[in-house]
Amino acid sequence: MNSDRPSALRRLWLLVAQVIAIAAGLLIAWRAFGPAPAAPTRNDVVALREAPAVEAPASAPSSKAVASRLEAGFRAAAAKASASVVNIYTHKAPPRQLPSWLRPPSDQDEAAQGQSSLGSGVVVAAQGYILTNNHVVEGADEIAVMLPGGKVAEALVVGTDPESDLAVLRVEAKGMQPITFADPASVQVGDIVLAVGDPFGVGQTVTQGIVSATGRNRLGINTFENFIQTDAAINPGNSGGALVDTAGHLVGINTAIYSRSGGSQGIGFAIPVSLARQVLEQIISTGRVSRGWLGVSARDVIHETTGAPAGAALAAVQRGGPADKAGLRTGDTVLAINGKEVIDTAALVGETAALVPGTSAQFKLLRGGEPIAVTVELGQRPVTRKQ
Known part of the structure; x- marks a missing residue:
């Protein structure tokens, strides 16, 4: 009896192992070949039809195609702009000269002919307004404009602004194509x-x-x-x-x-x-340009740590000027005007000049290390010219 127990136990464990193996096999087979998914319902079909189509990724354009697009873009831009650009020819009569017998021969021809120059302009309105540089037409006695197509028209000066070197002309012509302004x-x-x-x-x-x-x-x-x-x-x-x-x-x-x-x-x-x-x-x-005026001279303030511009310090305040009347003092540092940051003297001049004379502006200042706010009524900037 005792000699048969090991043999019986071995047979029992063998039977258990076989059962476990069969169960595992059935589990694997069920997972691999289990019941098929349910047939799609009507709602599933509707949802599938309404789902957005997935487009196949487009192939990258070739370098030749990209170059062709760029050329076409440049060509269209050049044609559009060229239709609004004119050529400007000016003539300045000779100044009063000494008698010919007192002038060197080399100067006599120039005196008789005067001075001619040329430049360009841009049509900005169908009514015949043309924008150009002031130095193109400055001092000219005669101004002629060659329009696209070759037609020549006499131009009159509407107004000039030497401080920005801009001038506006006008010609009497039909069919002028104004340019469009970029943002x-x-x-x-x-x-x-x-x-x-x-x-x-x-x-x-x-x-x-x-x-x-x-x-x-x-x-x-x-x-x-x-x-x-x-x-x-x-x-x-x-x-x-x-x-x-x-x-x-x-x-x-x-x-x-x-x-x-x-x-x-x-x-x-x-x-x-x-x-x-x-x-x-x-x-x-x-017919003219009016700019705001503060009546000060200033110097740049440089940040001690970063070395970057950090405002405009007033070096002098003109007596009786807008800044003086508002209570600004020498040593004040202008940090902002109407909420716009002033980082240096160029910004100070630009921001005040952009305002209409007679209007009030809010100045943020630094005085004695403390920030303060001052309201300044701007005056009319005297016309000056860069020499």
Whole structure:
């Protein structure tokens, strides 16, 4: 009896193992080949039909296709802007001269002919208004405008603003196509731009580049400077022409180049459309530009830690001027005007000049280390000109 127990136990454990194996196999088979999913109901079919279709991913465009799109875009922008850009020819009568027998022979021909120059302009209204640079028409006795298509018309000066180097002309002509203005906030460094004008009098020309910088100032070109810098080729004769984006919208008026040799060297400057539009609207409305005036001189404040501009400190306050009447003092630091930050003297001049004379502005100041608020009624800025 005792000798049979190990054999019986082995048979029992073997039977249990077989049962466990069979059960495991059945479980695996049920999971793999279990009951089929239920047939779709009517609601399932409706939901499937209403589900958005999944589109197959489009293949990436080839470099040739991208280049073709860019070319087409530039072509359309150039055609649109060119239809609104004109060539401007001016003549200045010779000044009163000494008798011919007292002048050197080399000066006599110039005296008899006077001075002629050329530039460009941008049609900004169908009524014949043209925006250009002040230096293009300054002192001219005769101004002729060649419109797209070759028609020439006499132009009259509506008004000028030497401090921003802008002028508005008007011609009597039909079918003029005004340019469209870009959103000033849309102009960013790296944007592709086109310069349209009449360089060297060779005829209307389009050059391409990028926006190299914005907000350029303290260049000594104009009293009010907020230039767009571009590497698009700008040469003599381009002055007053259009700087446009790839949609053909005006972003600036080409004004100046930086050059040591007199030719284009990849650094050109354009007056931004924001400033150009302000001047344009005032000149058309009143024939002149009025700017707010504070009556102070100031210096930049530099942050001791960061080295960044941190306001405009008043170095002098003109007696009887708007700032003096409002109680501003020498040593006050202007931090903001009407909530707009003033980081340096250029911002102080720009913000006050942008306000209408006679209006009141809220100045945030720093006096003796303590912030204070002062209301200033701005005066009329005396007209000055950058020499």
